[in-house]
Every structure is written in structure tokens, then in C-alpha cells.
Amino acid sequence: MPDVTLKKLAELLNLSISTVSRALKDHTDVAIETRQRVKQLAAMVDYEPNTYAINLRTNLSREFGVIIPGIANDFYQSFISSLEEEARHNGYSLIILQSGDDPVIELENLRRCKQNRLAGIFVSITSKTNDINPFLRLVEQHIPVIFFDIVPSFEACNKVCVDDAAAAVLAAETLIAQKKKNILAIFGKSQLSITQKRLQAFNETFSKYGSDAQVCCLHSGSTAESFETVMDHLGSPHQYDVVFCMSDEILIGVMKAAQTLGLVLPKDIGILAISEGIIPTYYFPRITYIETSGFKLAKMAFSRMLACIAGSSYVQELKSEPVLIAGGSL
Amino acid sequence: MPDVTLKKLAELLNLSISTVSRALKDHTDVAIETRQRVKQLAAMVDYEPNTYAINLRTNLSREFGVIIPGIANDFYQSFISSLEEEARHNGYSLIILQSGDDPVIELENLRRCKQNRLAGIFVSITSKTNDINPFLRLVEQHIPVIFFDIVPSFEACNKVCVDDAAAAVLAAETLIAQKKKNILAIFGKSQLSITQKRLQAFNETFSKYGSDAQVCCLHSGSTAESFETVMDHLGSPHQYDVVFCMSDEILIGVMKAAQTLGLVLPKDIGILAISEGIIPTYYFPRITYIETSGFKLAKMAFSRMLACIAGSSYVQELKSEPVLIAGGSL
DNA sequence: ATGAAAGCGCTAACAA
DNA sequence: TTGTTAGCGCTTTCAT
Numbered sequence: 245m246p247d248v249t250l251k252k253l254a255e256l257l258n259l260s261i262s263t264v265s266r267a268l269k270d271h272t273d274v275a276i277e278t279r280q281r282v283k284q285l286a287a288m289v290d291y292e293p294n295t296y297a298i299n300l301r302t303n304l305s306r307e308f309g310v311i312i313p314g315i316a317n318d319f320y321q322s323f324i325s326s327l328e329e330e331a332r333h334n335g336y337s338l339i340i341l342q343s344g345d346d347p348v349i350e351l352e353n354l355r356r357c358k359q360n361r362l363a364g365i366f367v368s369i370t371s372k373t374n375d376i377n378p379f380l381r382l383v384e385q386h387i388p389v390i391f392f393d394i395v396p397s398f399e400a401c402n403k404v405c406v407d408d409a410a411a412a413v414l415a416a417e418t419l420i421a422q423k424k425k426n427i428l429a430i431f432g433k434s435q436l437s438i439t440q441k442r443l444q445a446f447n448e449t450f451s452k453y454g455s456d457a458q459v460c461c462l463h464s465g466s467t468a469e470s471f472e473t474v475m476d477h478l479g480s481p482h483q484y485d486v487v488f489c490m491s492d493e494i495l496i497g498v499m500k501a502a503q504t505l506g507l508v509l510p511k512d513i514g515i516l517a518i519s520e521g522i523i524p525t526y527y528f529p530r531i532t533y534i535e536t537s538g539f540k541l542a543k544m545a546f547s548r549m550l551a552c553i554a555g556s557s558y559v560q561e562l563k564s565e566p567v568l569i570a571g572g573s574l
Numbered sequence: 575m576p577d578v579t580l581k582k583l584a585e586l587l588n589l590s591i592s593t594v595s596r597a598l599k600d601h602t603d604v605a606i607e608t609r610q611r612v613k614q615l616a617a618m619v620d621y622e623p624n625t626y627a628i629n630l631r632t633n634l635s636r637e638f639g640v641i642i643p644g645i646a647n648d649f650y651q652s653f654i655s656s657l658e659e660e661a662r663h664n665g666y667s668l669i670i671l672q673s674g675d676d677p678v679i680e681l682e683n684l685r686r687c688k689q690n691r692l693a694g695i696f697v698s699i700t701s702k703t704n705d706i707n708p709f710l711r712l713v714e715q716h717i718p719v720i721f722f723d724i725v726p727s728f729e730a731c732n733k734v735c736v737d738d739a740a741a742a743v744l745a746a747e748t749l750i751a752q753k754k755k756n757i758l759a760i761f762g763k764s765q766l767s768i769t770q771k772r773l774q775a776f777n778e779t780f781s782k783y784g785s786d787a788q789v790c791c792l793h794s795g796s797t798a799e800s801f802e803t804v805m806d807h808l809g810s811p812h813q814y815d816v817v818f819c820m821s822d823e824i825l826i827g828v829m830k831a832a833q834t835l836g837l838v839l840p841k842d843i844g845i846l847a848i849s850e851g852i853i854p855t856y857y858f859p860r861i862t863y864i865e866t867s868g869f870k871l872a873k874m875a876f877s878r879m880l881a882c883i884a885g886s887s888y889v890q891e892l893k894s895e896p897v898l899i900a901g902g903s904l
Numbered sequence: 905a906t907g908a909a910a911g912c913g914c915t916a917a918c919a920a
Numbered sequence: 921t922t923g924t925t926a927g928c929g930c931t932t933t934c935a936t
Contacts, residue, residue, distance in 0.1 A: 297913035300626040315655045325645045500858035528830035590907045627929035
């Protein structure tokens, strides 16, 4: 059975194409019984409108592009999962494009979004993206672009991201409230802006509260490195009462080390992390963490997108408030 | 700057639309210098062809649909990640649709794929899908459908899945080779076909080799349940030398229990799992597992799809061979 | 080597 | 209430 079109329906019903089109849309100026007839036949022959024709004609699209470094990441997973739901409920679909953290592929993906005349684009830029003009050019052509998670520092664009400073402040406040005195804090690569923001806010909070806690801040580029770091610092007799992990990647390495050393949480050592919320549930006791989940962020990004489509030219930076999720590790 | 079209380019260059179209495609019967002129202007004004117009005209599409229960799952994550790469390298994009394990939404998603006249569809059905006729109808309309992972039992369709029986056989053989004598084996919900296949193959292998091992097979519907199961069986003095986990979900619960009980791997207890390969790396020592990763499956599914598009009406069921990945838990 | 024209499936202004 | 028509941006056959 080849494709059914309006034309074919019209012929079958001895009606004009436009009447059929209107009937299918329940236009009130089509006789109610004609509407019935049309819809009945359409259902019978499994008619589905051709989206390409509609989009061409109306110059509108019901698809959003999502450009991310890679999908294999708890954050993007929860973000996309949530975004897809929002999109579907509003009659939109999502086109996923991975850049592999390569700015060249990212640009190529952007080109495809443009060719597809998408309704809008959500993008988390690569760590090496330094020219955001191609994105801004799309905005000029009325394709809204919402940056999320990893966003450019450029001011005049729509951004939705985790409040890194607030998360670190909350972490520090939690440790202070729990009267931790000897803290081993492990942060990510020092050149990353996320590391810098979290580290600075973390330290400032201890100063601000006039805390007398000893805080040893270290950097770790990977799970393996944070494993080594903990093995070095907690392997022999030590004075630490808690380890703070800036990210899931670090948490995994820390937990491996804790297991290797046979440390019992929270008796032998406390653990506090900033996390997407999946990894902390993999251990016993469940790790206490500051949540920076993609779910909430996706909802914010989506409603910002709808506003842009509705015509808002107002540009803003939204931050999602971090929350403390208590486990049994502290 | 509004949308640039062929028409606009033609006007600007004092050429006809068809010549511009041909020039952009490097048609040899356009004067080489005309081609240059056209391409230069096109690049200057940032011309991008309108995909909707092309697809409408050619009745072709460069988009695949992917319908899955939910993206938040290590298996689908690796599958989609890999599939997207393959697609991109071949000039295709992926539209992701989640069914939330709800057959109604699944059907709705299928309808959208049809409306979008997609080039093909990859689908992992919900656990409650019992009517696959809507899928088969698409195939009749020349939209290839490749089922993956969770597939219908119906014979005449393209399926790509993990070889569940082979994975369980390999697991059993590994345990036999390691001379494990007292095995606690935890499987998923007994009504799931994946559980049945794995359980049967597992047990048959012990019989086949005439093993004298004591195998205690239990079922667990969740991470929490497998945690309880292990607490019950390994909490007090016991004779088990290894725990086998049918899935990542179970593995997580088992590892939580092992940590709670302070068991040291592999000294106090051995662990063997069937896994997507992410979770086993979260523990120390790394868990030994049988890999059923989505990466390989995606490549198989994609090449099958290309074959279908190229006109192969041949239908087949492909299985991905499981592999043993040695960690330090056995 | 270039152009004119038809048509993909649909919508919407205008006519009747 | 229904039909006619033009046109969205592009490809492609046929003419020149």
C-alpha cells in the first residue's frame, strides 16, 4: 500500500482536497456529516499527514535539536530523558547529535540543525568551543538557541545551568554544620571553570563562617587518580574525618579506595559528594550528596525555549538550585 | 537575515533556479566558472538547502526513529550513543522517542514516525506490547523496522539482540572452570522471558558438564530485593563461595550487601555478573562480568538497517556474542 | 550550458 | 458549505 495523500482521499470521496484538509481539522464550516465521512475513510486507509509538506508550507517545525558532547553521561541522560518527555507532551520531537567533544563535529551538527530548519536548539558546548558566533547567527535567523550545562561565558545568550557556586557553598555549610574538622576535599582538573567556581566558593564559605576546620584541597583528573589520592592519604593512620568529592567521577574513585581499605562509612570516614544522584545509590550506606540533576534543568530549559518560540527576545541566565540529599555516609 | 533560498540566489546571480541547483551539486553540464560563482555566493550568504523541500520532493528522509522504553538505562545509553555515531557518519540523524514502557505512548510514537516519513525505525518494545501489527504495517509501507534488545517473539521480522542463552552458558562455564562449589545465583523476575532464557541455559550447563556444584537459584525483582536476599543468605555463617548476578540491577544490590557485611572480594566471596560493563568498574576490585554491551548491538542493527534500505527484504535475527571480561572479583 | 515548467503534499486566501 | 488557486523550496525532465 503506497502513501495515502489528501489528493487520494479527495478522489475517493469525490471532494476537493481543501475540503478534505479542513474536515480532518474539524473546521466548523465543513458539514458535520462530511467531516464524519472523511475522518472515517482516513482512519480506514491509515492516512497520516506528511510532515515535510506541512513544515514546508507553514515554515514551521516540531523538532528540536540537542547537541551534546556525548550521551554516555548520567547528567545528559537525565537531561535528555526529561527534555524528551516535555517535548513529547508539547507535540515536539528531539533530534540528538553528539559532538564527541570535538568543535568541528559540533559545527557540522549545527549546520544540520539549520538545514533541518529546526524549531530550536539545545546545546551543551564542547570544552574546546571558543567561537560561538555560529550559534548566535542561528538566533538571528530566528532559531532559538538555549545553552545548558556547559555554556559560553558570552553574556547575551540564553543559558540554563547548575549553580556551581551554590552547590559548593551548600557542601561547605553541610560540613561545617556537622562539625567536621579535618576535611580531605577532592576537586577536578584545576583548569576547568567548573572546578574553579566550586573550589573558590567552597573555600570562601569556610572563611565566611570563621570555621577552624583543616581543609586539604587536592585535584584529580580522573576516577583512577582520585583512587590513588585516597589510597595515599587514608592508607596509613590519618586524621581525616571526611572526604568531599566534587563530582561523580571522583566519588567513584574515592569509594573504590574506601572499599579497598575496608573503611566502614560513616564510622571510619564520612563522605559527601556533589552528584547527579545515580551513583550515590550504588553504595551502602547511600552517599549523602548535593544534587545537580539534569531533570530540573531540562524543565527549565524547555520552558525557556517555549518562551523564545512565543517571541520572547529577552535573554537570561537561569540557575538551578542545588539540594542536599541525605544518605547515611556523613 | 531571512532564509536564503535557491530563488534568491538565482535572482542575485541572474541565473535560473535550476542552474543554481545544479551548480551547487557540481553538475558537470554547468560551466565550471558558473559553478564557482554560485558556490561562492552561497557560502557568503550562508545558504543551506531546506531539508523539508528536499524530502518532500524526493520522498526520501535522512532520519531514523528510535523508540525505547526509556533512555535512562546503561544499555540504551551505550546503544544510542553508538547508533548516533554510525548514523551521523552516514549522513543520518536520530529522533529519540521514549515510551515510558507504555504501549499506548509507544503506538503514538510510532504514528509520529510515520507522519515524519522516517527512513527507518529502531525499536525496543515495552514489556507489555502484545500487538506488533502496527509495526509490521510500517514495513509494508517500506519503512524498515529493526527490533532490538526487547523484541517480539513473532518470527518474520528483523531482530538484533543479546544472546541471552550464550551469556548464561558462558557464566556457568566460567564458574565451573573456577571450580566454584557453592553458588548463590540471583535472577530477575521469573515471568520475564530474559530471566527464563538465562536461568534455563545456566542450569542446563551445569547438568551438561556433570558439575557437582551446589547451585541455589533465587529471583529478585529489584536492587532492594537482591540486597535483602544477600543479607539473608550471607549475613550469618554460610557455605557460599560465589554470587552470580543476572543483571546490573541485581549486581548493585549484591554489592551494597557485600559492603554492608564488610565482605572482601574475592577472599570472602566471589562475584560474577552479566552486565552492560559500566557498573562493574564502580567497585574495587573491578567485578568480573559477561559483557552484553549496546555498542556492538547498535553497529549490527545499523548495518542491518542499511541493508533493508538498500532493498534487502530478507529478514533475520542477529545475536551478539557475549564476552567474558575478567576483573578481580572471582 | 542554461532555462522553463511541472509537481512533491499541504495550507489558506479568495471565489462561488 | 465547498471548490479553485497559488505557492512553500526543491529536483528533474524536456526544451533551447
